[in-house]
Amino acid sequence: MTIQFSSRVANLKSSFIRDILTASQQPDVISFAGGLPDPRLFPMSALHQASEKVFQTWGGCAFQYGATQGLEVLRAYIAENLIHDVALTTDQLMITTGSQQGLHIVAECLLNPGDGVIVEAPSYLGALQVFASTGASVHSLQSDAEGPLMSSLESLLKTRRIKLIYCLPNFQNPTGKTYSLSRRQELSALLKNYPEVILLEDDPYYSLSYTGPSLPSLFSLLPGQSVRLCSFSKSIAPSFRLGWLQASGHLLGRFLKYKQIADLHSSGFLQALLVEFLQMDTLDSHLRRLREVYANRLDLMTEVLTTRLGNQLVFAKPSGGMFLWCQLRNPALNSSLLFKQAMAQKVAFVPSQAFYATHPNYGALRLNFTHSDDSKIKEGIHRLAKLF
Amino acid sequence: MTIQFSSRVANLKSSFIRDILTASQQPDVISFAGGLPDPRLFPMSALHQASEKVFQTWGGCAFQYGATQGLEVLRAYIAENLIHDVALTTDQLMITTGSQQGLHIVAECLLNPGDGVIVEAPSYLGALQVFASTGASVHSLQSDAEGPLMSSLESLLKTRRIKLIYCLPNFQNPTGKTYSLSRRQELSALLKNYPEVILLEDDPYYSLSYTGPSLPSLFSLLPGQSVRLCSFSKSIAPSFRLGWLQASGHLLGRFLKYKQIADLHSSGFLQALLVEFLQMDTLDSHLRRLREVYANRLDLMTEVLTTRLGNQLVFAKPSGGMFLWCQLRNPALNSSLLFKQAMAQKVAFVPSQAFYATHPNYGALRLNFTHSDDSKIKEGIHRLAKLF
Numbered sequence: 001m002t003i004q005f006s007s008r009v010a011n012l013k014s015s016f017i018r019d020i021l022t023a024s025q026q027p028d029v030i031s032f033a034g035g036l037p038d039p040r041l042f043p044m045s046a047l048h049q050a051s052e053k054v055f056q057t058w059g060g061c062a063f064q065y066g067a068t069q070g071l072e073v074l075r076a077y078i079a080e081n082l083i084h085d086v087a088l089t090t091d092q093l094m095i096t097t098g099s100q101q102g103l104h105i106v107a108e109c110l111l112n113p114g115d116g117v118i119v120e121a122p123s124y125l126g127a128l129q130v131f132a133s134t135g136a137s138v139h140s141l142q143s144d145a146e147g148p149l150m151s152s153l154e155s156l157l158k159t160r161r162i163k164l165i166y167c168l169p170n171f172q173n174p175t176g177k178t179y180s181l182s183r184r185q186e187l188s189a190l191l192k193n194y195p196e197v198i199l200l201e202d203d204p205y206y207s208l209s210y211t212g213p214s215l216p217s218l219f220s221l222l223p224g225q226s227v228r229l230c231s232f233s234k235s236i237a238p239s240f241r242l243g244w245l246q247a248s249g250h251l252l253g254r255f256l257k258y259k260q261i262a263d264l265h266s267s268g269f270l271q272a273l274l275v276e277f278l279q280m281d282t283l284d285s286h287l288r289r290l291r292e293v294y295a296n297r298l299d300l301m302t303e304v305l306t307t308r309l310g311n312q313l314v315f316a317k318p319s320g321g322m323f324l325w326c327q328l329r330n331p332a333l334n335s336s337l338l339f340k341q342a343m344a345q346k347v348a349f350v351p352s353q354a355f356y357a358t359h360p361n362y363g364a365l366r367l368n369f370t371h372s373d374d375s376k377i378k379e380g381i382h383r384l385a386k387l388f
Numbered sequence: 389m390t391i392q393f394s395s396r397v398a399n400l401k402s403s404f405i406r407d408i409l410t411a412s413q414q415p416d417v418i419s420f421a422g423g424l425p426d427p428r429l430f431p432m433s434a435l436h437q438a439s440e441k442v443f444q445t446w447g448g449c450a451f452q453y454g455a456t457q458g459l460e461v462l463r464a465y466i467a468e469n470l471i472h473d474v475a476l477t478t479d480q481l482m483i484t485t486g487s488q489q490g491l492h493i494v495a496e497c498l499l500n501p502g503d504g505v506i507v508e509a510p511s512y513l514g515a516l517q518v519f520a521s522t523g524a525s526v527h528s529l530q531s532d533a534e535g536p537l538m539s540s541l542e543s544l545l546k547t548r549r550i551k552l553i554y555c556l557p558n559f560q561n562p563t564g565k566t567y568s569l570s571r572r573q574e575l576s577a578l579l580k581n582y583p584e585v586i587l588l589e590d591d592p593y594y595s596l597s598y599t600g601p602s603l604p605s606l607f608s609l610l611p612g613q614s615v616r617l618c619s620f621s622k623s624i625a626p627s628f629r630l631g632w633l634q635a636s637g638h639l640l641g642r643f644l645k646y647k648q649i650a651d652l653h654s655s656g657f658l659q660a661l662l663v664e665f666l667q668m669d670t671l672d673s674h675l676r677r678l679r680e681v682y683a684n685r686l687d688l689m690t691e692v693l694t695t696r697l698g699n700q701l702v703f704a705k706p707s708g709g710m711f712l713w714c715q716l717r718n719p720a721l722n723s724s725l726l727f728k729q730a731m732a733q734k735v736a737f738v739p740s741q742a743f744y745a746t747h748p749n750y751g752a753l754r755l756n757f758t759h760s761d762d763s764k765i766k767e768g769i770h771r772l773a774k775l776f
Contacts, residue, residue, distance in 0.1 A: 047451070198391070254397050261400070264514070
């Protein structure tokens with residue numbers, strides 16, 4: 001029997017990264033591959049207290065079916081305490097089952113086959129897969145150190161039927177790049193001339209800035225025309241599978257209808273646990289500790305890389321996030337082939353090929369610096385150095 | 389600015405039931421509308437113990453990113469202890485974010501616009517909405533007391549390009565009907581002649597049989613060609629948003645790829661909590677208690693209905709599940725209009741109109757008997773009786 005799958009999934013490949021992750025999860029491999037936080041830094045004791053509070057004071061109501069949009073008290077906390085650059089009501093927020101679900105919902109609600117989507121090159125693989133499944137036409141944007149080039153964006157907007165622009169303005173995955181303030185302003189000013197285009201701002205690393213306060217979100221500069229996705233996966237813990245989506249009402253209403261058919265609502269128990277955790281007022285001190293440790297690991301990794309591999313790799317040190325993007329100086333080298341040699345040395349990274357929708361580039365490596373401790377960072381770079 | 393939404397959601401209506409649920413959640417309304425379990429019966433103390441165990445023994449690894457397919461130990465428990473009619477390996481199981489997500493994934497992976505789907509008339513509204521969003525052509529099946537009529541099914545299979553058949557064989561939502569053993573056998577025998585058609589068996593109420601052991605699942609009679617969805621929402625608690633999907637490998641592999649883009653994976657913390665709860669071996673005694681209470685409520689509701697409304701309503705007492713389907717004896721009455729009068733009397737139900745993909749029927753009411761206690765059941769039926 002041959003099953004005819006839908007066109008959505010007929011060509012959907014398993015995530016290259018997930019395959020690499022599986023390979024790199026052998027216990028003796030030092031993995032810089034996954035986008036994983038360090039589980040030793042999860043706020044376990046505060047989460048445990050929060051869980052006790054839910055069992056003691058919420059009781060059965062935390063375990064019943066709930067509203068698709070998410071708990072009002074959680075949305076109110078987010079609006080008041082976690083969004084500083086724009087005033088939002090709880091009506092403009094929706095709780096999602098991780099920000100991956102937010103991405104999927106927005107794409108499903110806005111994209112018909114053939115519609116144009118603009119992405120950065122390179123960009124987050126999970127987003128490229130979502131866009132591919134909708135049958136949209138994906139166009140790649142050129143960038144410099146400050147963010148997307150306006151000339152490249154305007155030329156696409158003028159010549160293609162564009163519906164959506166997907167941006168990661170803070171500590172981009174995979175490059176670690178952050179858009180400058182002036183580039184954010186230019187981008188939102190340009191998009192005001194194309195009111196039918198929606199800007200999708202993916203901001204999962206917003207709480208991981210190592211050099212001071214974050215710049216204003218694109219959403220705050222273009223509120224009626226944009227959607228912002230945030231996650232608790234990097235700031236608290238991934239397995240909560242909780243994030244939020246910001247959008248104006250005319251968009252959010254449609255997203256809610258789609259979320260209803262996708263999973264009814266996100267876990268009310270986990271939302272209650274998150275509310276109790278947030279109300280303990282330990283998030284700020286937790287994030288300060290997280291940023292301190294991760295910033296030190298980034299410092300260490302860039303130092304060791306410069307010493308051991310400075311003649312082989314070029315990188316710009318990111319100001320936040322989880323990733324360091326290292327370009328190979330030797331244009332004859334291919335990072336996908338290098339990956340196989342690296343696995344033989346028991347060290348893993350993600351080769352650049354994975355992050356391109358069109359015209360793959362084989363000339364770079366994505367290294368995660370948040371999951372491994374200092375000694376593993378040193379040993380892992382030492383193993384990497386043997387490849388050259 | 390006018391947003392052009394995708395064709396998936398352009399015509400997606402907000403669930404009529406969700407609107408009714410909102411109306412019926414006023415505190416002085418007695419609601420037989422929602423498909424809600426009684427939160428006073430959630431196994432809170434065992435869940436609390438299980439949560440303690442996760443914090444004490446699993447630690448950070450329960451909070452990290454996890455595998456898309458779900459925890460191996462949870463899938464092994466399900467295969468060994470919760471599936472009795474067919475031998476499955478953990479490879480044939482996938483953990484879903486509620487069985488609603490299972491439904492969404494199967495539909496998205498199998499249905500292109502225009503593909504044919506067969507549903508019972510009436511059927512679960514959440515499934516009808518999912519099928520509508522894919523652009524599939526939905527065809528309604530005729531049934532009798534034993535389940536779908538084979539003549540009706542065969543005629544659709546012969547004349548339409550059918551891809552999927554959606555069945556709720558146990559205590560169907562909304563009718564409470566259960567397919568007889570012989571009808572299950574006829575159905576699977578017939579479908580063997582149509583190997584390109586997938587049977588989607590939705591079985592959320594499998595643990596709520598009030599009259600003895602369940603009949604063999606359709607999946608067990610047609611394993612290579614069917615997908616079965618189960619849920620922990622009715623047996624443990626809805627807010628876990630955990631269910632499972634059974635399918636053979638060639639189907640499951642594709643579903644996994646789609647789940648990966650939809651939400652990466654279901655909460656690992658909740659899966660760990662569920663594993664600890666299940667390993668306490670209290671599920672059976674919990675389910676015995678649940679079935680006892682719910683069966684008593686069903687007895688009470690049918691008694692009071694017979695006494696108070698026997699001359700107005702006809703119903704067949706279901707052998708399990710959560711719903712009683714009451715047909716109006718007077719063909720001139722319309723249950724959607726009756727609903728408005730009921731709300732004035734502070735009692736709610738779901739009018740039959742909501743459950744039809746084609747040719748709506750206005751002649752019945754769906755009453756939930758699991759959420760209200762005895763005194764509310766009596767008072768609610770008393771209020772209903774005032775409408776006639």
